[in-house]
Amino acid sequence: MTPLELAARTAQRAPSILNTQPWTWRITGNVMELSADPDRRIGSIDPDGRLLLLSCGAALHHARIALNSAGWATTVDRLPDQERPDLLARIRLTGETTPDPEDWRMAAAIRRRRTDRRAFADEPVSDFELTKLRRFVESEGTYLHVVRPDQLPMLAACVRDLAPGSQVAVPADAARDRGAAYVVLFGVDSQPLDLLRAGEALSALLLLATADGLATAPLSDAVEIAWPHQLLRGLLAGLGEPYVAVRLGHARNREPLPPVPRRDPRDVIAITD
Numbered sequence: 682m683t684p685l686e687l688a689a690r691t692a693q694r695a696p697s698i699l700n701t702q703p704w705t706w707r708i709t710g711n712v713m714e715l716s717a718d719p720d721r722r723i724g725s726i727d728p729d730g731r732l733l734l735l736s737c738g739a740a741l742h743h744a745r746i747a748l749n750s751a752g753w754a755t756t757v758d759r760l761p762d763q764e765r766p767d768l769l770a771r772i773r774l775t776g777e778t779t780p781d782p783e784d785w786r787m788a789a790a791i792r793r794r795r796t797d798r799r800a801f802a803d804e805p806v807s808d809f810e811l812t813k814l815r816r817f818v819e820s821e822g823t824y825l826h827v828v829r830p831d832q833l834p835m836l837a838a839c840v841r842d843l844a845p846g847s848q849v850a851v852p853a854d855a856a857r858d859r860g861a862a863y864v865v866l867f868g869v870d871s872q873p874l875d876l877l878r879a880g881e882a883l884s885a886l887l888l889l890a891t892a893d894g895l896a897t898a899p900l901s902d903a904v905e906i907a908w909p910h911q912l913l914r915g916l917l918a919g920l921g922e923p924y925v926a927v928r929l930g931h932a933r934n935r936e937p938l939p940p941v942p943r944r945d946p947r948d949v950i951a952i953t954d
């Protein structure tokens with residue numbers, strides 16, 4: 682298998698809204714193109730395709746990590762063709778490079794990462810870890826707000842009892858979840874490029890947290906629906922546009938969660954010469 686095909690397969694492990702995996706890859710020579718698959722957008726919860734773009738960004742970051750950790754240097758052009766808005770990114774192999782050990786840790790975390798909706802242990806996430814995650818998210822061009830304890834009631838109001846069928850990742854018994862930390866990824870705008878980059882930052886956050894032994898669960902209910910979205914904006918005190926929240930903590934239950942099934946790679950990855 683070529684490095685690009687391997688990277689596309691690794692990217693299938695990326696998290697996505699309701700596990701829709703709304704992307705495809707086309708590999709030609711030393712180039713791989715990531716496209717959105719609009720047919721997999723869930724209109725009821727994602728009318729503008731924001732969550733679709735975040736999910737595709739996560740897949741893009743997974744592919745980048747797979748290639749860089751294997752010693753491949755790459756260039757990435759995001760939204761390279763105005764005439765083709767579904768073409769989200771073009772990754773080109775440019776040669777070999779010495780992998781950054783941090784990329785190895787992240788690559789190893791790709792297999793282990795799961796969305797963990799169980800209650801977390803009482804041990805809090807340290808300020809040191811939260812600062813590290815914030816810096817890492819910033820290095821991907823997005824900002825991270827760590828929700829303060831006094832802001833938790835507002836966040837709870839944003840994510841509670843929303844649309845039927847919504848996949849709320851806050852355990853019902855919040856009293857058993859005291860060690861959880863909540864963070865919100867945000868940025869200055871919500872253009873497609875902002876959302877794609879935010880998806881990359883989400884992946885970076887989830888993989889680094891996993892590599893550091895934390896359990897994670899993205900939470901998008903608060904940003905999917907108009908009124909909680911406004912509340913969340915208020916929580917950011919006008920600093921920016923909320924993209925997605927993430928619940929982080931130490932797993933109470935060390936039993937690994939089984940992997941959630943993925944699409945058949947033949948439906949996702951096309952190889953042309």
Ligand SMILES: Cc1cc2nc3c(=O)[nH]c(=O)nc-3n(C[C@H](O)[C@H](O)[C@H](O)COP(=O)(O)O)c2cc1C
Nearest residue numbers: 696697698699700735795796848850899900901902
């Ligand atoms: C943008 C985005 C939003 C998500 N929102 C939620 C959410 O609100 N609630 C939830 O339980 N999981 C949420 N998830 C997690 C997905 O359900 C999960 O990634 C998918 O089912 C695959 O499972 P895995 O992450 O364990 O591989 C979200 C994931 C992404 C990428």
